[in-house]
Amino acid sequence: MTNESKSQIIQAPASTESITKIRRISDNTPKKGLEAFKYNLQFVRGRGAFEIGIVLVVLIIGYVIAGLVIPNDFPFLDPNNLSGVISQAVPVLAILGIGAGILMVADEFDLSLGASLTFNAIIFIQVDAKWGLFPAVLAAIASGAIIALVNGAIVVYTKIPSFIATLGMSFFWAGASIWENGTEAAMIEDKNRNGAMEFLFAHDFGVFRSQLVWLIIVGVAAWFFLHRHRLGNHIYAVGGNAAAAQAISINPRKVKLMAFGIYGGLVGLASIMIAVRTSSMQAGGGATQDYTLFAIAAAVVGGTALQGGRGSIIGMICGAALIELIKNGLILGQAPYFYITVFVGITIVIASIFNKLMEGKAR
């Protein structure tokens, strides 16, 4: 063997690059333009809001086209429809959907929503008649929050499933409404309704109403709370994996009670809107009962997981809007009432299946 060949063996370059080169995450992150947009898009898909938002936009475009082409048969764009129906119905359901949705992200739900609505509305009407509007608003929101916190305390401390506990409590709160006001309807007198109350909670601005302003306020606040505030982060953590949250010293009970409280406050706000819109509320009637399941449906259609840990405010609003718009479209198209229930039911199931499929695509 010659010297030359020896040194060649020693000098044979080992491919150490693969070991020594440190790959950094930021190296392969596109910084701007379409690439960055595509890159970021993959972290939006399957999170709930994106897909249902597209469905909603397509539906609205379809309605607008139909409203322009056949305005007489499908008067979607008629101001009476936009302000009279859409902007009264969507905000109430969306606010309830946000409340129910936040609670669902925390892995709980509340079947006494409808009963709570009736009770809060009666409190609102009674306090307004005695002490005026401002105390009445506070009382209704406080009443909603207290009802939810009582339900929440039962669920959190006894560990009874919220399905059973709140089902039971819904009868309790329905009974409490009758105890508070009897079976006669509580009425808002015109002299009380006209003025500030009407302006704040039911005023017609032509193509939209006060309720829509409330939805925007609640929506923005809820978005910042759930998606950007640290307490919102704790709600996701507890709803997604309570044991992991606890291991990092987040107290699941406190977080769940907080979610119940926020949900209750939003139910209180929605009950004011319902009371002002109809000027009355009857205990023992079924007027608010549907809201319980529709609020949960809005959240589910909007991509909120029943088993907690997943959901977004935009999705919840889209879910509520989708349900109300489909209802509206069927009414405008003069479908018989049973079609409406059937179609809403189908929408809810299809949307849930769709969301389930999309979850798998989440990166």
Next chain:
Amino acid sequence: MSNSLLRLEGITKKYGPNTVLENVSFEIGKNEVVGLLGDNGAGKSTLVKIMSGVVPATSGEYFWDEKKVDSVNREATEHLGVETIFQDSALVPQMTITRNIFMGREITNPLGIMKMKEMDRIAADVLDSVVSIEGIKSPKQLVQSLSGGQAQAVAIARAVHFKRSLLILDEPTSALAVRATEALLDYLRQLKAEGVSSVLVTHNLHHAYKVCDRHIVMNHGRKILDVRKEDTSVEELTAAVVGGAEAVKAFREAQAK
């Protein structure tokens, strides 16, 4: 100043009629890496839960820095600086890596609004510097899209980033690839140099033997061996884990001959 960071005295834990831990006493020194070894059902996991304050002991005392801790719960141990990486439930699958890393310790403005960009940036740095990031594309990924090993790595990265005084790792290497395991073991040594004690709970004696200064072997709820690395060998530890106290005795007699 004493050298003991955490000392447990006479810990017994009963679940109904079952005694899971019986009169277990040991200490974790400052700047020490301790291996907690034992077969399935030896009581390791229960001991970890008691050390981290998630589960209260039926009886026994808990000393931190030689001061008795009266109510041992998760808030108290968090305050002391104990961080535990549990085998199966360290992370929230539906949340992003960033949100998992900063869970409960979010970087916020005075109003409590999280600084997402800053958190994403730090999370990326943490992932880069702490563990091998094979396959992790972005801290914005959901944890559910990670493999078991990647998720484990993120959990470890989190604990390491928030430099705690005592790190308890429950089977951290069970789901890790070879390279990630090496990185982790290196990291434990590095942490020790920085003054962080750790407890490594594992089945894998070779991993434990590599990094641990001391080994505690559990068997049927009892501590049967507590030796420094210099005074033992992989063979003796194996005998202890597999065969219990008698096996250790037999092994030592055989060695003496």
